[in-house]
Amino acid sequence: MSTILIVEDETAIAELEKDYLELSNFDVTIENDGCEGAARALNEDFDLIILDLMLPNMDGFEICKMIREKKNTPIIMVTAKKDDIDKIRGLGLGADDYITKPFSPSELVARVKAHLARYKRLTTSGMPENEMIEIRGLKIDKTARRVYINGEEKTFTTKEFDLLTFLAQHPNHVFSKEELFKEIWEMESVGDIATVTVHIKKIREKIEKSTSKPQYIETIWGVGYRFKV
Numbered sequence: 001m002s003t004i005l006i007v008e009d010e011t012a013i014a015e016l017e018k019d020y021l022e023l024s025n026f027d028v029t030i031e032n033d034g035c036e037g038a039a040r041a042l043n044e045d046f047d048l049i050i051l052d053l054m055l056p057n058m059d060g061f062e063i064c065k066m067i068r069e070k071k072n073t074p075i076i077m078v079t080a081k082k083d084d085i086d087k088i089r090g091l092g093l094g095a096d097d098y099i100t101k102p103f104s105p106s107e108l109v110a111r112v113k114a115h116l117a118r119y120k121r122l123t124t125s126g127m128p129e130n131e132m133i134e135i136r137g138l139k140i141d142k143t144a145r146r147v148y149i150n151g152e153e154k155t156f157t158t159k160e161f162d163l164l165t166f167l168a169q170h171p172n173h174v175f176s177k178e179e180l181f182k183e184i185w186e187m188e189s190v191g192d193i194a195t196v197t198v199h200i201k202k203i204r205e206k207i208e209k210s211t212s213k214p215q216y217i218e219t220i221w222g223v224g225y226r227f228k229v
Contacts, residue, residue: 002047002116003027007037007063008078009055013101017050020105021112034058041067043151048116050108051095053079061093068094074115076108133168135229138207138216140165147207154206159184163196164203167217167227176224200225 004021008014009032018028029046031037034055041049041063049067053060064075077095091098096115099108130143139148145161147154156164163184167175175183177193185195204211218228 001025001027003029003045004048004050004112005037005041005044005046006030006050007034007041007055007060008032008050008052009034010052016105017108020109024109024113026112032056034060034063038063038066041073042070046073048074048076048112048119050076050078050112053077064093064095072119074119076111076115078103133165135168135171136215138168140168149207156203156206160199160203160206163199164207164217167225171227171229174220174223174226180224 004026006014006017006028008017008030011032014030014032018030021028029040031040034057037051037055038058040046051060051063055063060077060079064077067073067075074097075095076097076099078099078101080101097111099111130141133140133142137150140161141147142165145156147156147161147164163180166180166183177196180196181193200217201211204214204217207216208214216227218226220226
């Protein structure tokens with residue numbers, strides 16, 4: 001079931017949209033405040049967002065801009081304004097469509113279905129899915145070379161990413177510092193294995209709740225490291 005987020009401060013309109021979308025078998029969430037709507041849009045995964053332009057605390061333009069900086073989720077902007085400049089600005093910020101009040105609920109549902117179908121075609125047309133490793137809140141996107149911990153993206157250097165990925169791909173296998181140095185830095189370790197310790201420390205600081213009690217990368221004293229599953 002596709003999930004829809006409606007960010008609309010007029011409760012009656014939001015509930016009407018929700019009713020029609022649910023009749024078409026969509027799972028719908030409503031937020032009436034701009035800041036709260038932005039937080040839901042950024043921190044949760046929705047298949048499409050219906051975004052009102054005029055909202056309390058944060059307007060639709062700003063929310064649209066924030067979403068587009070992080071996600072490609074289809075956005076339909078809704079407004080009572082009929083000025084072309086607003087439409088141009090909204091589309092320029094990355095909105096996929098623009099609908100002006102008053103509109104028929106059936107028209108909104110039709111547009112939602114069309115954009116979801118289009119987005120599905122674009123994301124599945126011959127493009128292989130990103131290769132992922134997911135373990136207890138840790139997600140490693142090998143294709144995009146991005147790391148997330150409980151949904152929050154963390155910035156990794158090239159070698160930090162390579163080291164974490166290598167360990168995660170070989171769970172419960174104990175590797176010595178020398179083996180890791182040779183594998184990641186592609187050279188024999190000659191007095192440089194301390195760099196492995198430094199990189200492990202930096203990785204733990206980014207993915208572990210407690211670096212003193214790591215839940216992912218475990219130190220095997222006198223031997224090396226292993227990735228726990």
